[in-house]
Every structure is written in structure tokens, then in C-alpha cells.
Amino acid sequence: MKILIIQQRYGIGDLIIFLPYIHAISKKFNVKVSLLVKESSKASDLLSNDEHVDEIIVLDKDKDGIFGFFKLSNEIKKRNFDKIFIFNSSLRYNLIAKFAGIKSIFQYPLFRSKDNLVHSAKIFTEDVTGKIISTQPSLKIKSIEDFDKSVKHICLGISASGPTKRWGIQNYIRLGQELSKKYKCKFYLAGGLKDIDLINKFKDSVIDNKCQSFEKLSIKETLPIINNCDLVVSNDTGFAHIACALKVKTLTLFMDSPVMTYGKYSPVMEVIEPVGQKNSTVHDTLGSDKISFEEVLAKATSMLN
Numbered sequence: 617m618k619i620l621i622i623q624q625r626y627g628i629g630d631l632i633i634f635l636p637y638i639h640a641i642s643k644k645f646n647v648k649v650s651l652l653v654k655e656s657s658k659a660s661d662l663l664s665n666d667e668h669v670d671e672i673i674v675l676d677k678d679k680d681g682i683f684g685f686f687k688l689s690n691e692i693k694k695r696n697f698d699k700i701f702i703f704n705s706s707l708r709y710n711l712i713a714k715f716a717g718i719k720s721i722f723q724y725p726l727f728r729s730k731d732n733l734v735h736s737a738k739i740f741t742e743d744v745t746g747k748i749i750s751t752q753p754s755l756k757i758k759s760i761e762d763f764d765k766s767v768k769h770i771c772l773g774i775s776a777s778g779p780t781k782r783w784g785i786q787n788y789i790r791l792g793q794e795l796s797k798k799y800k801c802k803f804y805l806a807g808g809l810k811d812i813d814l815i816n817k818f819k820d821s822v823i824d825n826k827c828q829s830f831e832k833l834s835i836k837e838t839l840p841i842i843n844n845c846d847l848v849v850s851n852d853t854g855f856a857h858i859a860c861a862l863k864v865k866t867l868t869l870f871m872d873s874p875v876m877t878y879g880k881y882s883p884v885m886e887v888i889e890p891v892g893q894k895n896s897t898v899h900d901t902l903g904s905d906k907i908s909f910e911e912v913l914a915k916a917t918s919m920l921n
Contacts, residue, residue, distance in 0.1 A: 619649045620697045622709055624675055627777070628854025631657040632861045633733060633881055634703060635753035637741040641701055642668035644745040650695065661836035665756040685712060692716040701744070703737055733877045751881040755839070755861040763844040768799040768920055771842055771859065773850020774814050775807040780872040782851050783907055785814045791849065792823045794913055799920065804841055805829040806855040847919050849912065852878055860885050865919050869912065871903040886919065888912055
């Protein structure tokens with residue numbers, strides 16, 4: 617039996633949140649599955665050691681539009697899938713599955729305009745498998761030697777998909793300074809080349825000698841480092857969700873994204889919202905300047921103890 621799963625959402629966090637459901641479908645039918653995902657999900661890096669995933673098909677720009685419709689249909693058809701699971705309500709993907717000759721199509725109800733990312737996927741997959749599914753994701757990586765246990769290894773997720781989702785870099789630098797007064801620390805700066813200006817501010821700070829940057833590493837190369845950290849303090853970005861899937865203690869700062877969707881699916885994730893918000897932060901909250909430094913420091917210290 618050959619199974620295709622479509623998860624077309626953009627981000628790393630989206631892919632991580634869907635992992636329990638991808639794994640559940642694989643287990644239900646006792647077969648590795650193929651995934652149709654966007655390159656931005658970094659599925660190739662994240663799932664290279666996943667025992668439930670057989671193949672990753674990239675949903676690139678060439679598969680958009682009317683010509684892309686037929687190109688994607690043909691690409692899927694030649695693989696002779698028996699079943700397809702579509703984690704959205706799009707008529708386009710439903711028709712693509714039919715054009716590809718897949719007889720058994722499972723999908724959200726068509727034309728549904730909104731859904732809760734976690735709840736919809738959970739209900740959909742539980743209906744298919746007949747089992748209750750935990751929302752806690754799991755990533756598999758190759759084991760490496762543990763880090764020095766006399767040091768607190770702390771990953772700082774300074775990156776974000778936009779400036780309104782980013783806590784000020786001086787706050788992160790100050791957090792590093794304050795934690796260094798309490799513990800022997802090493803900090804890992806979770807950001808890429810697009811974050812080089814922020815990384816350079818750390819390099820110009822008094823804790824530069826305690827920092828290692830991810831700027832030249834692939835996502836796959838960062839996984840063993842994150843896995844060995846004692847704590848991740850991060851904006852709502854892919855690195856926070858990776859940490860959750862690795863079951864690393866994670867403190868995520870929500871200031872302009874939906875906390876009830878992205879902050880409540882894993883017991884290893886603690887969240888902080890802008891002052892005055894409680895389980896209410898959404899897109900357009902614009903609360904980056906209302907995250908309490910004292911609250912972040914206190915929570916981070918508590919999670920390290």
C-alpha cells in the first residue's frame with residue numbers, strides 16, 4: 617500500500633504540529649508514507665531519520681496555477697498511491713487527487729473557511745485511525761555525546777518570520793547577562809543569515825565569548841545542539857517548535873501570533889504573552905514591547921532549576 621499525505625502549510629512549526637498525525641496514519645496502515653510539503657517546512661532536514669516517512673515531495677512554485685495543477689497531478693499519478701490524506705479543505709487538492717487516479721481520498725470537509733490547526737488535524741486523524749492521538753510531536757535524530765553538564769546550555773530563538781513577532785535583541789542580550797550571573801552558561805543563537813544583524817549585536821556584547829551562532833548551519837545540523845540544551849527561550853518561531861518535538865524545555869514568547877494554536881499543544885512548552893493578555897494573543901496583537909523582561913527572566917530561571 618502506498619499513502620500520500622498533503623500538508624501544504626508554510627512553516628517549520630506547522631510541520632512539527634502535524635507530526636503526531638502523520639505518524640498515526642503511518643502506524644494505522646503499517647506503512648511508511650510520502651509527504652507533499654513546501655520547501656519552507658524544512659521537512660527534508662527535520663525528517664531525515666523519521667521511520668514513518670518514505671519520501672518527501674516538494675510543493676514548489678512550478679506546481680501553482682493551472683499548469684501546475686496538471687504537473688502535480690501527473691507527478692502524483694506516476695507514484696500509484698492507494699490512499700491520500702489531505703489536511704485542508706481545498707477543492708484544488710481534492711481534484712488533483714482524483715486526476716491522479718487515487719481511489720481512496722480522505723480530506724477535511726470542502727470549502728471550510730477556518731479551522732484550528734491542532735484540533736482539526738486531531739479530530740480528522742482520530743476519525744481515520746479510531747484512536748485517541750496525543751498532540752505531543754516527536755523528532756528522531758542520531759544520538760551524539762552529551763554536552764558538558766556543568767554548564768547550562770541555553771538556546772535563544774532570536775529569529776522570527778517578521779519584526780512584530782520578535783522580542784527586542786537587547787532583551788535577549790540582557791537575559792543572557794542576567795542568567796550568566798546565576799549560572800555558568802553557553803548560549804546558542806538560533807538564527808540564520810537573514811538574522812546576521814541581530815547576531816552581530818551579540819558578538820558586540822559582553823557575553824560574546826559565551827555564544828555560538830547557527831548562522832551557517834542547516835536546520836539538520838542544529839538538531840543535535842538543540843537536543844542537548846537545558847532550555848530554549850524563543851520567539852514563536854520554528855526553533856521553539858523543534859525544541860518541543862525534541863522534548864526540550866521551551867519558553868516561547870507570543871506577541872503577534874495565535875497562542876492557543878501554536879502554544880498549547882505540548883506540555884514541554886511554557887508561554888509568555890504581552891502584559892494584560894491571557895490565552896488571547898493573535899495575529900495583529902503587536903505586543904512585542906509589552907513582554908515583561910522580569911517575567912521572562914523569572915520563568916527562565918525557574919525552568920533551569
